Amino acid sequence: MPEASKIVKAASAILLDFDGPVTRLMPPSVAATAAEAARRGLFNAAVPVPQSLKKSKDHLEVLRHAGTLDRVAIRMTDDACIKAEVAAAAKAEPTPGVREMLKAAARRGQEVVIISNNAPEAIEAFLNRTDLAGYVGLVIGRPPRRPDLMKPNPFMVRGALTRIGTPADGAVMVGDSTVDMQAARAAKVPAVGFARTPGRIKPLFEAGADDVTEDMAELA
The missing domain is CATH 3.40.50.1000 (HAD superfamily/HAD-like)
Known part of the structure; x- marks a missing residue:
């Protein structure tokens, strides 16, 4: 306009x-992979994934949730998100x-x-x-x-x-x-x-x- x-x-x-x-950066298939990586970050921090996030395709939504938890959950989820984003950036146009x-x-x-x-x-x-x-x-x-x-x-x-x-x-x-x-x-x-x-x-x-x-x- x-x-x-x-x-x-x-x-x-x-x-x-x-x-x-x-x-x-995050077309649907890549977004789904990144969201799953973020959920694994929560899992590795021994934090249960809320039902509302189990099918989310937004890794940042998962990271926002981690932000309400302890430092270990934040660190592990953030690290997983960074890794997924760097991988996506290597292929994005x-x-x-x-x-x-x-x-x-x-x-x-x-x-x-x-x-x-x-x-x-x-x-x-x-x-x-x-x-x-x-x-x-x-x-x-x-x-x-x-x-x-x-x-x-x-x-x-x-x-x-x-x-x-x-x-x-x-x-x-x-x-x-x-x-x-x-x-x-x-x-x-x-x-x-x-x-x-x-x-x-x-x-x-x-x-x-x-x-x-x-x-x-x-x-x-």
């Missing part, structure tokens, strides 16, 4: 989610249009920061493998052993703004999930949603998106 492009181009800094806008968007941001002199609930190890491995690292000034992945600080908590968004010295109204968050929009809103940062499918448009607006695009190249 034209408004999404205007919002992104007007910002001095782009805060970019990873899984979705940059790459589809860039989202169509994101390379063009990143190149355009570089030409405009915009700072690009990746802010993700994924591990920084996986993000950096992907960026280096796909030759996109040169377009990203800073990577902020989920804090080690602190799943409680993942989005929608605005902790990482506020931390990014502090590190790059940009006010909230001088940045824009681009993400494909409702937690991205919620974190941006909590930090008072404008937000643009990326909808991979039409069914994602309404939830992104409801979560606080200023506008939504279905094509990352539109933000170039």
